[in-house]
Amino acid sequence: MMNWKIKKNSMMKNKIVLLISALLILISGNLVAQGPEGVEMADAMRANGKIYVVVAVVAIVFAVITVYLISIDRKLRKLEKEAGK
Amino acid sequence: MKRHWWKALGVIIIFYTIIQGFLGEVPHYFILNETIRNMYFHVTMWFAMIILMLASVIYSVKHLSSGSRISDLKAKELALTGVVLSIAGLLTGSLWAKYTWGAFWVNDAKLNGAAVTFLIYLAYFILRNSVEDEQKKGRLAAVYNIFAFVMMIVFLGILPRMTDSLHPGNGGNPGFDQYDLDARMQMVFRPAVIGWTLIAVWVTTLKIRYHQLLWKKEEMNDELEN
Numbered sequence: 096m097m098n099w100k101i102k103k104n105s106m107m108k109n110k111i112v113l114l115i116s117a118l119l120i121l122i123s124g125n126l127v128a129q130g131p132e133g134v135e136m137a138d139a140m141r142a143n144g145k146i147y148v149v150v151a152v153v154a155i156v157f158a159v160i161t162v163y164l165i166s167i168d169r170k171l172r173k174l175e176k177e178a179g180k
Numbered sequence: 181m182k183r184h185w186w187k188a189l190g191v192i193i194i195f196y197t198i199i200q201g202f203l204g205e206v207p208h209y210f211i212l213n214e215t216i217r218n219m220y221f222h223v224t225m226w227f228a229m230i231i232l233m234l235a236s237v238i239y240s241v242k243h244l245s246s247g248s249r250i251s252d253l254k255a256k257e258l259a260l261t262g263v264v265l266s267i268a269g270l271l272t273g274s275l276w277a278k279y280t281w282g283a284f285w286v287n288d289a290k291l292n293g294a295a296v297t298f299l300i301y302l303a304y305f306i307l308r309n310s311v312e313d314e315q316k317k318g319r320l321a322a323v324y325n326i327f328a329f330v331m332m333i334v335f336l337g338i339l340p341r342m343t344d345s346l347h348p349g350n351g352g353n354p355g356f357d358q359y360d361l362d363a364r365m366q367m368v369f370r371p372a373v374i375g376w377t378l379i380a381v382w383v384t385t386l387k388i389r390y391h392q393l394l395w396k397k398e399e400m401n402d403e404l405e406n
Contacts (some may be wrong), residue, residue, distance in 0.1 A: 110185065111188055111192075114188070114189065114192050115192065118192055118195065118196045118199075121196060121200065121367070134208030134209060134210055134213065146202060146203065147203075149202065150198060150199055150202045150203060153198050153202070154195060154198050154199065157191075157194055157195065157198060158195075161191050164187075164379075164382060164383065164386070167386055168187075168382075168386060171386060171389045171390065171393070174393055175389065175393065178393055178396045178397075
């Protein structure tokens with residue numbers, strides 16, 4: 096029973112690792128992508144790298160929201176367990 | 181952990197959307213410029229909202245056929261999250277319109293349709309709150325919800341296509357998906373819709389569980405009183 100549970104957990108971890116690797120592979124395409132010129136785009140912002148700061152900020156904001164959601168989820172589960180008794 | 185995989189999936193997809201949405205290549209168009217990236221954030225709000233409203237209607241029909249209280253709760257909370265998404269859609273759309281169409285609000289079939297949809301769903305909650313009897317409330321709300329969903333499809337999907345609209349794909353305007361939204365953008369846009377929907381469903385389940393706990397508390401109080 097114990098072993099089975101550990102196996103389930105590691106399978107879950109494997110799946111998350113797989114998902115994150117897929118994410119990195121999909122993003123890595125940006126390193127070679129280049130479009131035609133003529134229309135004003137934020138290329139300069141991308142060239143000096145500053146856009147990454149914005150991406151990081153937005154990602155952190157979303158990470159914080161996610162952590163908050165998880166904490167609410169956990170609190171609810173605790174209450175549900177108590178109410179189930 | 182096994183039951184929560186879809187939450188992790190939603191979070192990872194949104195991270196992908198944020199990173200790829202800002203850094204990925206997009207087609208170059210005049211006036212739109214970089215704002216075409218709003219496809220990943222503004223348009224997805226509406227897509228997620230429509231998916232949630234569809235789920236809400238399904239639970240309303242379930243409630244009508246079974247009379248189960250939990251179906252009514254699910255229908256209500258899904259519609260509520262849908263309304264939150266539509267507020268986000270209206271605000272972001274208004275800002276996008278300012279910089280591409282020149283005003284925060286233009287007299288456009290789709291914009292007015294979106295506003296009407298928002299009001300129709302507000303009326304759903306007013307109706308809910310104005311009926312005291314639980315069973316009557318559930319049934320009335322479920323019937324109204326079906327009406328509201330049909331009206332939403334009419335106002336967002338049909339009417340803008342019959343008149344002139346600034347939105348792509350409406351009134352003779354070519355849709356984004358015809359040539360604007362190329363394969364690279366689809367690679368972000370489609371997952372983004374799924375991601376935002378999953379996050380919205382997650383938030384909705386939290387609210388549903390909260391209300392179920394409240395029910396349990398009421399039951400316990402009733403038992404104590406008896």
